[in-house]
Amino acid sequence: MSSNPVILQSENLTKYILETSVYPREEETLKELRNATASHPWGFMGTAPDAGQLMTLLLKLLNAKKTIEVGVFTGYSLLLTALTIPDDGKIIALDPDREAYEIGLPFIKKAGVEHKIDFIESPALPVLDKLIEDPSNKESFDFAFVDADKDNYWNYHERLFKLVKIGGLIIYDNTLWGGTVVWPEEDVPAPKRKFRQAALAFNKAIADDSCVEIFAVSIGDGFTICRRAH
Ligand SMILES: C[S@@+](CC[C@H](N)C(=O)[O-])C[C@H]1O[C@@H](n2cnc3c(N)ncnc32)[C@H](O)[C@@H]1O
């Protein structure tokens, strides 16, 4: 089994895709933010650039204007969303770690998109609950991206489902959790087991949810794309 967390069939194929179609198209400030994150001890948590490119395409297809991001870290996925939505678009970005967000902030400012971002330094669940209490927020968001504490994904789904409009998208990252979802439990390193179990439970629950159309994409660490059907 490869030690590379990328799930595509070979590391060379991933490299080929990155070099031919992702890096040449990656916006300069995104590249700079990604490079600034690389030296962070948790730098590997940033959204994979190929997965980010897919997200950009989906945001454009949707004409997304109002979005939510759960799990910001240094802001790679946040900056790409801010670069993609229109100038009067808005992103509610939730993360208890402001320090990591501040690593990416100079690149967000340089890109001239800070005005689209409402960063809230908080765990996401209480903020989502508050948003739901306001009827004007219900079914008002075009798009949500979830890349945070993996054992809360179903809790996020229950809330985001109420906030995202019919036809809107919710994307969940890490749903293949380094490919470990198909490994025998005993082969999975102990620290990875808790979130592997969370991914298995979430993948089953979302497949059983007839209110969304879904597709699990083997890109990055696994993207599950959900469209609110009704
Ligand atoms: C994988 S990183 C996000 C990566 C980010 N999407 C990017 O492109 O760089 C996960 C983030 O989730 C945040 N997080 C952990 N628990 C959270 C919670 N309860 N609510 C919101 N964010 C949380 C962590 O602080 C961390 O910054």
Ligand SMILES: O=c1cc(-c2ccc(O)cc2)oc2c(O)c(O)ccc12
């Ligand atoms: O190794 C990780 C860990 C996380 C993680 C752990 C705990 C949290 O509360 C949030 C995130 O996230 C990761 C991630 O998103 C990724 O793409 C690779 C590795 C990890």
